[in-house]
Amino acid sequence: MTWHVSEADLRAYARAELAAPMLWSADxxxxxxxxxxxxxxxxxxxxxxxxxxxxxxxxAPRPGLFERLLVRLGAADHTARLLAATPxxxxxxxxxxxFLLVAxxxxxxxxxxxxxxxxxxxxxxxxGVAASYGPALDPTYExxxxxxxxxxxxxxxxxxAVLTAGLVLNGLATLALPSYGLRALAWLLPALALTAxxxxxxxxxxxxxxxxLVGGAWAALIAIADAxxxxxSLAPFTAAGQGAAATVAALAAxxxxxxxxxxxxFLRSAA
Amino acid sequence: xxxxxxxxxxxxxxxxxxxxxxxxxxxxxxxxxxxxPNGAGKTTLLRVLATAVPPQRxxxxxxxxxxxxxxxxxxxxxxxxxxxxTPGFHPDFxxxxxxxxxxxxxxxxxxxxxxxxxxxxxxxxxxxxxRGRKIKKLSGGMRQRVALAAALVGDPGFLVLxxxxxxxxPEQRMRFxxxxxxxxxxxxxxxxTHQTEDVAMLxxxxxxMAGGRIHFDGTPAELAAQAAGxxxxxxxxxxxxxxxxxxxxxxxxxxxxxxxxxELLEPxxxxxxxLTLDGYGMAVTA
Numbered sequence: 001m002t003w004h005v006s007e008a009d010l011r012a013y014a015r016a017e018l019a020a021p022m023l024w025s026a027d028x029x030x031x032x033x034x035x036x037x038x039x040x041x042x043x044x045x046x047x048x049x050x051x052x053x054x055x056x057x058x059x060a061p062r063p064g065l066f067e068r069l070l071v072r073l074g075a076a077d078h079t080a081r082l083l084a085a086t087p088x089x090x091x092x093x094x095x096x097x098x099f100l101l102v103a104x105x106x107x108x109x110x111x112x113x114x115x116x117x118x119x120x121x122x123x124x125x126x127x128g129v130a131a132s133y134g135p136a137l138d139p140t141y142e143x144x145x146x147x148x149x150x151x152x153x154x155x156x157x158x159x160x161a162v163l164t165a166g167l168v169l170n171g172l173a174t175l176a177l178p179s180y181g182l183r184a185l186a187w188l189l190p191a192l193a194l195t196a197x198x199x200x201x202x203x204x205x206x207x208x209x210x211x212x213l214v215g216g217a218w219a220a221l222i223a224i225a226d227a228x229x230x231x232x233s234l235a236p237f238t239a240a241g242q243g244a245a246a247t248v249a250a251l252a253a254x255x256x257x258x259x260x261x262x263x264x265x266f267l268r269s270a271a
Numbered sequence: 272x273x274x275x276x277x278x279x280x281x282x283x284x285x286x287x288x289x290x291x292x293x294x295x296x297x298x299x300x301x302x303x304x305x306x307x308p309n310g311a312g313k314t315t316l317l318r319v320l321a322t323a324v325p326p327q328r329x330x331x332x333x334x335x336x337x338x339x340x341x342x343x344x345x346x347x348x349x350x351x352x353x354x355x356x357t358p359g360f361h362p363d364f365x366x367x368x369x370x371x372x373x374x375x376x377x378x379x380x381x382x383x384x385x386x387x388x389x390x391x392x393x394x395x396x397x398x399x400x401x402r403g404r405k406i407k408k409l410s411g412g413m414r415q416r417v418a419l420a421a422a423l424v425g426d427p428g429f430l431v432l433x434x435x436x437x438x439x440x441p442e443q444r445m446r447f448x449x450x451x452x453x454x455x456x457x458x459x460x461x462x463x464t465h466q467t468e469d470v471a472m473l474x475x476x477x478x479x480m481a482g483g484r485i486h487f488d489g490t491p492a493e494l495a496a497q498a499a500g501x502x503x504x505x506x507x508x509x510x511x512x513x514x515x516x517x518x519x520x521x522x523x524x525x526x527x528x529x530x531x532x533x534e535l536l537e538p539x540x541x542x543x544x545x546l547t548l549d550g551y552g553m554a555v556t557a
Contacts, residue, residue: 017383078380081368081372082372082376084368085364139360140360140361140373141359142353143355143359146323146348147348147378148376149376261341
């Protein structure tokens with residue numbers, strides 16, 4: 001016998017956690033090596049416990065399509081399950097967003113102006129993030145708050161996933177407006193600014209009122225800019241407007257970080 | 272006996288409402304019942320002790336940790352099981368997936384160990400056979416057991432149950448009581464309930480709460496004894512009784528100060544509860 005399975009691998013083997021191809025090598029080797037079998041017996045947990053774990057593993061229901069997709073994309077299985085529990089990452093929500101974007105793109109093509117799309121696109125990620133955390137739409141909110149996972153961490157995991165999904169969908173819609181070039185991407189910085197501002201204000205105003213106020217402020221800003229426009233781009237979509245959006249996004253992100261511990265207890269509207 | 276939970280002067284106001292008013296208590300292993308009328312502050316007290324809502328005044332420790340600090344709060348939550356008044360579920364999850372989700376929230380990230388724990392708690396509440404069934408297809412009693420299983424993940428030292436028997440039929444309620452009694456062996460359970468039968472059958476100690484304050488703290492027998500000599504039977508409803516109702520035999524059972532020569536009855540836990548709450552606008556008439 002020229003080699004032996006390392007003790008670490010034998011421990012993993014005993015826990016049914018040794019991955020292929022090392023698992024295949026260990027299987028073959030153990031069949032013919034009494035020395036390794038003896039070490040395996042020493043490092044193994046009691047047989048019943050080992051069987052129970054193996055049984056539980058074999059018995060675990062197969063995760064859904066969305067979770068399997070996330071795992072394939074490299075997410076840890078526990079992160080995938082946390083995301084699968086995010087209310088807005090459901091087909092019905094995503095389908096509504098897609099429908100809205102498609103309708104808006106058609107409206108832009110018929111009106112000949114991208115303003116409607118640019119005004120609407122920042123609101124979709126804002127609404128998605130607002131609906132992904134808090135008592136209004138997360139049925140397990142109360143259980144999540146009293147869990148040892150910090151509320152801000154859970155919020156960030158969900159926010160990143162929802163923002164990514166929302167921005168990708170917005171981005172795909174942007175591709176359907178090639179004639180406007182980079183102008184069609186002017187929704188991106190306002191989207192980040194609105195989302196970060198709403199999250200930063202959530203501990204003060206609650207998870208429903210804060211995004212509603214921010215969304216309302218955005219709608220008012222667009223209406224005012226539209227009334228003051230003289231045929232060119234609306235102010236939020238000019239270079240100066242984009243700079244202002246980037247500044248607001250950065251300031252709101254800083255404020256959000258400062259108030260992060262407020263997400264670890266019941267939010268205002270839930271208490 | 273060493274206290275699992277020790278609280279002193281807990282106060283919390285919502286606007287002008289005193290949800291908690293200088294509440295002090297000590298909880299020891301076993302099942303402690305918390306009863307009181309709607310709006311008494313029971314759910315607020317449970318949420319404070321479960322670290323979901325910080326008190327505006329007062330301090331408390333759970334299992335030796337102070338939830339006032341971030342680290343202390345995390346330590347408490349690692350040893351806490353919580354079943355809220357209306358537990359929410361992701362309806363598309365199976366029972367296994369839901370409890371697995373809660374186990375992840377409790378930081379059990381190692382997959383095979385976590386799955387073993389999920390299976391253990393589902394077996395413990397008698398749902399091992401339906402663990403692969405979607406929650407939306409389970410009965411109300413089964414859903415409540417799923418929520419209890421989720422609360423039991425990680426073998427918590429302090430279990431907080433907010434009205435877990437509401438909405439269950441008598442058979443489900445009895446089954447659930449068995450599970451709570453089992454859960455109370457070796458750990459501290461705080462059980463909020465409207466059912467005095469729950470307290471009589473399960474609790475070694477009972478707290479009566481109203482108006483944000485605790486008005487009684489003792490054993491169920493001591494609570495029943497509050498009504499000793501103040502429960503009597505009569506052919507007609509006694510006009511000065513605090514509470515009175517016609518029983519199945521056609522006679523009236525009255526609670527309050529009896530008239531001379533009245534036929535006294537053995538007081539129950541409910542009689543003691545009603546008299547303890549006297550003055551809080553809760554009279555039962557029939």
